[in-house]
Amino acid sequence: xxxDYFELDVDHIDWVEADEPPQKPLVRIDFHGPEExxxxxxxxxxxxxxxxxxxxxxxxxxxxxxxxxxxxxVSVTNRITGDFVLELNEDAxxxxxxxxxxxxxxxxxxxxxxxxxxxxxxxxxxxxxxxEKRTFLVYDADGNLLRGHSLIPSGVxx
Numbered sequence: 690x691x692x693d694y695f696e697l698d699v700d701h702i703d704w705v706e707a708d709e710p711p712q713k714p715l716v717r718i719d720f721h722g723p724e725e726x727x728x729x730x731x732x733x734x735x736x737x738x739x740x741x742x743x744x745x746x747x748x749x750x751x752x753x754x755x756x757x758x759x760x761x762x763v764s765v766t767n768r769i770t771g772d773f774v775l776e777l778n779e780d781a782x783x784x785x786x787x788x789x790x791x792x793x794x795x796x797x798x799x800x801x802x803x804x805x806x807x808x809x810x811x812x813x814x815x816x817x818x819x820x821e822k823r824t825f826l827v828y829d830a831d832g833n834l835l836r837g838h839s840l841i842p843s844g845v846x847x
Contacts, residue, residue: 690730694722695777697763702790711798714790714806716746718765718775724812730767730774731810731818738818743768746808747826748784754829754838756781765808765820775810788825788840795823795842805840 696719701712720727732738745768750761759781765774787806795805804821811817825840 690722690726690775692762692777695720695775697777697779699783699787702787705790705793711794713794713798713804714787716787716806716808718777718808718810720775720810720812724814724816727775727810727812730772733767733769739767739774741804741820741822744774744808744820744822745824745826746820746822747828748779748781748788749828749832750781750830750835752830754781754785754827754835765810785827785838788827788838791825791840795840805842 698717698719700715700717702714704710704712733743745766747764747766748761749764750759752759752761760778761781761784762776763779763784764776766772767774791806805823806821806825808820808822809817810820823840823842827835827838829835
């Protein structure tokens with residue numbers, strides 16, 4: 690699927706810098722393409738929607754993480770098959786700021802079932818899939834995991 694079919698927006702991250710009460714960070718991904726293709730990618734072999742634990746969210750940098758204009762690719766994948774559900778280009782600063790907010794939210798508010806952030810994938814018809822997530826992995830341009838920039842719950846070994 691084309692990356693330009695997707696539009697990403699985030700909410701509930703400014704509270705960290707404003708020293709306000711915690712709010713669960715939200716990633717909202719709007720899809721403007723052929724819905725059958727997205728539906729196929731969001732469902733398993735039995736036609737059921739993928740559940741929270743059957744998806745992974747990651748960010749793959751396309752350059753140096755410390756570069757002021759660093760960019761990368763946000764992806765949601767099917768954990769069972771490894772297939773990409775979607776990919777879209779984003780600025781590294783925006784993604785890393787989101788991860789910091791999710792990390793801070795997890796320190797104060799999240800529990801194991803609730804997740805540290807929410808992902809909503811919406812279609813033009815108004816259909817929405819929601820995932821409660823606790824992990825957000827960040828990789829450098831060579832594919833190496835950047836643990837210090839990733840959101841990895843304690844007790845999880847990768």
